Amino acid sequence: MEKLKCVVPERLKRRVEESHIDDLPSLSSSLLQLFLSLPQFHQLISELAAEPSTQAGLCGKNEGAALDLKQKGNQCYSSGDHSQALRCYSQALRLAPIDAHHTGKNLVATLYLNRASLFHKMGLPMESLRDCSRALEISPCYPKEGLYNCSWLGLCVLRHKIYISCCMDVPPSSCHGCSVKVHIPRGKVNATLGNYEDSVHDLSVAKDMEPSIGGKKQIERELDMLARHHEKTIAKPASQKSVEIPEIKLQCVKTPDKGRGMVSQFDIPQASLIHAEEPYAVVILKHCRETHCHYCLNELPADTIPCISCSLPLYCSQHCQVQAGGPIHIPDTTVGSNFKPTLECIPEHKHECQGVHWPAILPSDVVLAGRVVVKTMEQKGQFTDVPNLSETLIVILLSQIRVNSIAVVRMRSNTNDSYDQQDWFQNFSFGEAEAASSVEQVRVGQALYKAASLFNHSCLPNIHAYFMSRTLLLRTTEFVSGGCALELSYGPQVGQWDCKDRLRFLEEEYFFRCWCCGCSEVNESDLVISGFCCVNPNCSGVVLDNLVANCEKQKPKVPETISNKSHLQVHELKDIDIKKVAQISLGQTQSSCHVDSGYCLKCGSYCNFASRSKEVKKAWTDFRRYARSTYVLPIACSLLDRLQDSIASKDTCSTNLPDALRSLGLLRSILHAYNKGIAEAEDILAKAFCFIGDFEPARDHCKASIEILVKLYGPNHIAIGYELAKLASIQLALGDCTAVYNINRLSAIFSTYYGPHAGIIFPYLLVLERERSRIIQ
Numbered sequence: 001m002e003k004l005k006c007v008v009p010e011r012l013k014r015r016v017e018e019s020h021i022d023d024l025p026s027l028s029s030s031l032l033q034l035f036l037s038l039p040q041f042h043q044l045i046s047e048l049a050a051e052p053s054t055q056a057g058l059c060g061k062n063e064g065a066a067l068d069l070k071q072k073g074n075q076c077y078s079s080g081d082h083s084q085a086l087r088c089y090s091q092a093l094r095l096a097p098i099d100a101h102h103t104g105k106n107l108v109a110t111l112y113l114n115r116a117s118l119f120h121k122m123g124l125p126m127e128s129l130r131d132c133s134r135a136l137e138i139s140p141c142y143p144k145e146g147l148y149n150c151s152w153l154g155l156c157v158l159r160h161k162i163y164i165s166c167c168m169d170v171p172p173s174s175c176h177g178c179s180v181k182v183h184i185p186r187g188k189v190n191a192t193l194g195n196y197e198d199s200v201h202d203l204s205v206a207k208d209m210e211p212s213i214g215g216k217k218q219i220e221r222e223l224d225m226l227a228r229h230h231e232k233t234i235a236k237p238a239s240q241k242s243v244e245i246p247e248i249k250l251q252c253v254k255t256p257d258k259g260r261g262m263v264s265q266f267d268i269p270q271a272s273l274i275h276a277e278e279p280y281a282v283v284i285l286k287h288c289r290e291t292h293c294h295y296c297l298n299e300l301p302a303d304t305i306p307c308i309s310c311s312l313p314l315y316c317s318q319h320c321q322v323q324a325g326g327p328i329h330i331p332d333t334t335v336g337s338n339f340k341p342t343l344e345c346i347p348e349h350k351h352e353c354q355g356v357h358w359p360a361i362l363p364s365d366v367v368l369a370g371r372v373v374v375k376t377m378e379q380k381g382q383f384t385d386v387p388n389l390s391e392t393l394i395v396i397l398l399s400q401i402r403v404n405s406i407a408v409v410r411m412r413s414n415t416n417d418s419y420d421q422q423d424w425f426q427n428f429s430f431g432e433a434e435a436a437s438s439v440e441q442v443r444v445g446q447a448l449y450k451a452a453s454l455f456n457h458s459c460l461p462n463i464h465a466y467f468m469s470r471t472l473l474l475r476t477t478e479f480v481s482g483g484c485a486l487e488l489s490y491g492p493q494v495g496q497w498d499c500k501d502r503l504r505f506l507e508e509e510y511f512f513r514c515w516c517c518g519c520s521e522v523n524e525s526d527l528v529i530s531g532f533c534c535v536n537p538n539c540s541g542v543v544l545d546n547l548v549a550n551c552e553k554q555k556p557k558v559p560e561t562i563s564n565k566s567h568l569q570v571h572e573l574k575d576i577d578i579k580k581v582a583q584i585s586l587g588q589t590q591s592s593c594h595v596d597s598g599y600c601l602k603c604g605s606y607c608n609f610a611s612r613s614k615e616v617k618k619a620w621t622d623f624r625r626y627a628r629s630t631y632v633l634p635i636a637c638s639l640l641d642r643l644q645d646s647i648a649s650k651d652t653c654s655t656n657l658p659d660a661l662r663s664l665g666l667l668r669s670i671l672h673a674y675n676k677g678i679a680e681a682e683d684i685l686a687k688a689f690c691f692i693g694d695f696e697p698a699r700d701h702c703k704a705s706i707e708i709l710v711k712l713y714g715p716n717h718i719a720i721g722y723e724l725a726k727l728a729s730i731q732l733a734l735g736d737c738t739a740v741y742n743i744n745r746l747s748a749i750f751s752t753y754y755g756p757h758a759g760i761i762f763p764y765l766l767v768l769e770r771e772r773s774r775i776i777q
């Protein structure tokens with residue numbers, strides 16, 4: 001793709017850049033004419049459309065390569081290189097044709113069994129069990145021939161623990177001469193997972209196979225218990241267990257400056273779920289193709305499942321595989337009979353499978369547009385020839401996808417990974433937890449939600465969007481009066497970036513000039529977030545740089561409605577001009593204040609901005625040498641990653657700390673007290689002190705950082721919730737009971753933003769809440 005972009009002449013690139021919506025038809029025709037004349041374009045198309053069996057097809061199955069990988073996996077297994085063996089088996093599973101046989105056995109089933117054996121060795125019983133089930137479903141004859149005489153797979157049940165002792169292709173290691181009852185443990189695991197029908201099936205098979213009358217009775221009792229439990233839970237279908245159905249009445253209205261938008265018809269309390277929606281179409285982002293399920297976008301488990309017909313997508317479960325690829329048909333087996341796909345949505349991958357690997361190559365927007373076209377045509381029952389769609393229509397569709405689609409995100413923290421392990425909490429040390437509780441948002445997919453695309457953006461949003469698998473949920477973060485606009489943030493928010501950076505981001509990513517109240521009315525956060533302090537040591541005023549001052553001056557000025565207020569919250573800063581904000585929030589009393597670069601907004605003193613900027617630059621260079629931080633810290637850059645280099649060893653960390661503290665002191669003497677850079681620096685120092693086990697200064701730096709962030713975001717923003725989680729962890733490490741107060745605060749914030757899903761989105765919250773209960777008792 002990049003190669004093609006390079007050959008577009010500069011003249012045409014400029015035309016594209018300067019184009020207007022009316023130029024779309026002529027521009028897209030010019031681009032098409034150019035590409036049609038290029039041999040590179042034809043080559044790319046033929047590669048994309050190549051037969052799956054050919055090398056160029058790349059996405060086809062390849063039995064030879066699968067066999068090689070299986071062999072390699074077996075060698076790694078035998079030599080104890082488990083992670084490499086896992087990679088080989090999983091890759092082999094992607095390439096193995098479902099009907100391939102090797103030494104008289106189904107190759108895919110063999111691979112699943114080999115991997116099951118490996119998982120057992122690696123101490124992953126659930127993964128092992130799931131792979132066993134997959135093998136059994138592909139080759140249902142195995143239990144009779146293999147399991148019962150233990151020549152092939154042994155599965156022992158020892159006090160409810162499951163051990164797979166040997167496996168067909170892998171040298172047997174520790175077969176326990178087992179009493180092989182594969183279906184009983186699998187039935188129990190299925191019951192635990194809520195798979196009622198699978199569980200009944202397993203236990204019924206086990207009962208038929210059980211030779212003793214006593215044994216049969218025992219299994220019958222298990223079946224009865226299961227049925228009673230199921231009756232109790234049946235009233236609540238699985239899909240509704242976690243997601244409440246909102247009953248709030250919303251209305252789509254025309255707004256003066258943002259097109260259509262959503263409003264509430266009635267008052268809505270804070271933390272109400274106002275909308276839940278499945279995507280119309282979704283696509284996984286390129287960088288997540290090997291790490292996240294291509295259907296539900298959740299992180300992949302170790303026992304990934306490939307597509308049955310091609311080697312491209314990976315799924316976390318057979319449910320997702322079927323939902324994405326359509327019902328499975330495997331010759332000569334009954335596989336798939338246990339799966340009843342609820343295909344409320346069109347299987348997205350089915351239409352791309354078998355030969356074209358363009359979802360892996362083309363930009364995500366284009367793949368999403370393709371999926372929208374296919375779904376729309378399928379729903380209408382018309383199969384128009386896609387190549388016959390006019391270029392203009394496709395270009396318009398692409399631009400609409402760009403503007404209307406939503407990034408699907410996941411929160412990523414180290415603690416998420418470890419929370420599943422049963423003994424984790426017991427072994428938990430809160431000092432270490434602080435380091436682990438840094439959380440970042442990761443974009444995993446791009447999706448189109450039809451109804452949700454009517455919600456406008458605000459940098460001071462009153463609703464919060466989050467995802468449970470593919471479901472989009474919207475929740476109010478404050479009380480919203482009837483008739484008020486309901487607006488979410490498309491990305492940037494007040495407190496995160498200053499106004500000019502937010503405006504630039506929204507123009508670059510979504511092509512509109514933001515007219516939200518955060519960008520059209522002056523607010524305190526935007527004034528101080530990157531501001532300098534006044535040269536007058538007794539003045540708490542702020543000095544703006546040129547770009548910020550110009551951006552603030554362009555905000556529409558409106559009547560002085562709240563000029564008599566002595567203290568301002570960011571969300572109260574409506575209908576007020578910049579001088580008033582300066583006067584009120586910074587306590588300015590003089591009537592003459594310059595809203596120009598270099599002048600203090602409070603007392604009007606002039607400072608030589610250029611020379612102070614130089615001093616700041618130098619101080620940051622020094623601090624960066626320690627913490628590899630940057631002055632404007634982009635959110636995409638993870639704090640942990642940046643620290644990794646500098647905090648490589650405890651010794652280096654403590655030796656450099658005094659220098660870092662000196663640089664921070666210098667920065668504090670030049671930058672405004674609420675400059676976000678200082679908050680970031682304080683946070684880095686808190687982490688460094690945690691790392692060397694010095695929790696008291698760690699707590700102080702963490703508090704200093706939070707104090708600034710509260711000023712920038714407001715006290716109840718989710719960003720503060722995550723910071724409070726760090727502070728509470730450090731306080732717990734110190735045995736400081738004020739942790740309870742902070743855990744209460746952060747619990748309240750998380751339940752406002754995520755309702756009952758808070759613990760799923762941020763599992764570390766549950767750890768903190770358990771610790772709080774322990775302290776209170």
Ligand SMILES: C[S@@+](CC[C@H](N)C(=O)[O-])C[C@H]1O[C@@H](n2cnc3c(N)ncnc32)[C@H](O)[C@@H]1O
Nearest residue numbers: 258259260404453454456457512513514515516
């Ligand atoms: C996902 S759509 C939202 C619904 C849209 N207003 C409509 O009429 O269909 C995004 C578009 O809405 C408009 N929009 C959303 N938020 C805005 C804001 N804060 N300021 C200006 N325009 C906005 C922009 O035109 C943007 O491209």
